[in-house]
Amino acid sequence: MSILEVKNLSFRYRKGFSLENISFSLKKKDFLGILGVSGSGKTTLIRAVAGLITDYSGSISLEAKKEKIGISFQQPSFFEELTVRDNLAYFAKLARFRREEFAKSYSFLIDSLGLRAFEKRPAERLSGGMKRRLDIAIALVSQPEFVILDEPVGELDPLLRKKIFELIDVFSRRGCTFMITSHILYDLERVCNKLLIINQGRQAFFGDAKDFMEEVNQTFKTRIVFSDKSELEKMKKSFPHQKISFSGNTASMLHKKETKYVKALFDFLDKEAIKIAEVKVSQPSLEDMFVRLVSKEEKKQ
């Protein structure tokens, strides 16, 4: 049974940016990673699911009680004047969380996130990293069933990122459904079972994270640096280069392992004796994957 079902979600900001036809669904205990570059529409989607945007078209069905939804926004959201403890206590109370359970949950969270030493400090006097941690703690303090985390580890150091993902993993194992946004694929790789990729407000991919990662793992990015631009032009003149992107005297392409196209290219270069300065084969970046996914989708359409 779906805990969240989004159908044809479209929304348009005044400034022109929009979300277009986003559709996906999540089951209980699912861990959705929303992937996209900055400004792709991840936060807008989060806002729509959180109920902060209502004038969208399409539908969002969230089968969770309000008090069982924990949210951490992209920017830390709490009362700066209150102390760490007071903020946690206040928002736990708003979520109708029992006092006895709060004590337990509170201790666990501030210990896990290393906030014990700062529990009596006003939030405005915390560092950026600590504020981020406090915000995550607020999202989790009332033991939610559905958690939305918008860029939870965006500006944190690797050690802290690890710490937070460990904490998230604990809640995930308890049966909590997560929805996390990030622009770093490998952050999500470890925890997500579902993945939604948004590019410029459009859904580029939704499916099992494993499938996507498999595809990523099977995809390679080959960069060929020509000795000079005339050599590149020679290649361009005689070889069908629709799958190749060019930048300066460099040509790059994404491809599966041992594809005919790549083999044909190298055969052609060899045959025409086009001078190559360097060839690099690497894992594709997320942006590369977007481009690939989008072009695939366009082809389909």
Added chain:
Amino acid sequence: MIIKKNLRIFFRNRSSSVIMVLGTFLVLFALVSFFSEDSQVVHVSYVVNQTSNVSDNILLLLSGSGFTLHNFSTSEECISSVTEGTSKICLSFPDNLTVSEDYNESLVFYIDSSRINVVYYILDQVMSEFSEYSTIQRHRLVSDMLTAIDDVYAMLEAAESQAEAIEENFAEVEKSLLLLKADIAKIDVSYPSLNTLNLSRSASVLITRFRQASLNSNRFRRLSESLIEEMDECGCLVNQSYLDTLNKTYVSHQETLNGTEAVIKTLSSNVNSFTKFYTDSTKSLDELKKLKKAIDSDIKDALELVNQSQHDLASLLNTIKNSKAEFDALEIRKAERILDPISAEIVPIADSSRLGIAIPSVFLILLVFSSLLFSSSLVIFNRDSRGGLRETISPKPRGLFYFSILASALVLVVSQALVFMVVVALLLGLSLVVFLQLALVSVCTALFFIFAGILIGNASDSKEMAFFISIVVTLILLLLSGEILPVEFISESLQSAIAHNPYEVFRSSFYRIIIHGEVGLAGLFSGYASIYIGAAVLALFSFYTFSTFRKLKTSRLYGKAKKPQPQKKEEKKKQNKQKTKPRRKK
């Protein structure tokens, strides 16, 4: 460049810039529309139990000078109208107010010294009318007095000539009397001494003797007759004894006659003397007759003069009486009464110090600003805070946050007010009942303006915008309350709105409590009907805007949504088929 940057920061968005400009225009508009008319309606209460020409004239004068007069049957009601703010002055006319010397009652002006600016303005106007009336009276009195003096002068001139005539008459009388005196002196009242006793004795002796002689003669005659008869009858000799007796009688008779002769001689002598006296007396009487005639004439003349003088005196007396009457007819003869023909007295309704007078206004302004600013700031703080963002998506109902802001602002304002009230109570020595009433009205005031503050907070984009709106709102309320300028300056058409101005209604309550020490809930909340309605409307609007605007404005933290663009009919139909409303478990 820096200034430009600062201005841009200040006018962050269009709405705040528009409000800043509009607010200024709104205040200007209020100022022009409130105070554009030169005509003014000044309400004056009065009480007059027994009217007189003077009181009627004063009232007529006031009525003709644009004052709106309200008649009350008792002084208490009249004073209440001032304390309730219906009018600013209560005129208490004494019974049968007249302009006269022995009338010592004063016209009493009951004023509310707490509204000193208005009161003195009105008092000045009323007093100028009153002074005008007094001047007319003074002119009349002085004119009457001068006329009386002129009349008396003319009368005195007439009296002077009359007195001169009397003087002349009296001189004539004096002359006549002197003549009379001389005439009287001329009268000789001496007369010769007459021995009337001797004359009388002689006369009586003469008579007695003459009687004896007569008797003796008679006896002699009878004896003689008897003798003769007897002698005749008897032809006898005459008895000797008889003859002796006869002889003796005859001798006696002879002696008597001799005596009578002497007496007659004396009497004759006396008669001669008397005749002489009589002759003298007759002469004197003739002279006296002559004198009498002269005296009669003199007396007649003197009487005539006296009559004339009496007449003149009566005339003079009449003149004097008339002069006195003329003076008596003057209403006032005392200089101070002529200068101040109607005395007036100014009596403040409540005996309050300057501090006591200042406190209600200051306290109310503090309450209004605190309520507006605390509540609007709380709304903006909660809305603009990222913590507030979490509140909007929390399971708690929106009403809870609304009431929490209401309660928080109320706690803040009431705490502040409580400190103020305690100090005021100690300074002015307010009783516990008055203190509690003050607290009750303070809570009502705070609640009303907190509702307004929440509304302002919801409508404002920033704290400075809320602050500016609060100032504009308060300024308009102040302008329409008579706190800055007297209510009487406000256009007549807008004066009825003053009764519905919450600031004025609350101010009236504060004045009644602090200055007049009014006890009783009915009096305390009189004129609150518009407040109840206003509070209900504000509460509804503030709640509505709180629940709708808050979410909208909070969502601005993440940008502003664009209205869905019109879609083609076919697309719309398709979408409507697909669209299902979001379901959320509650």
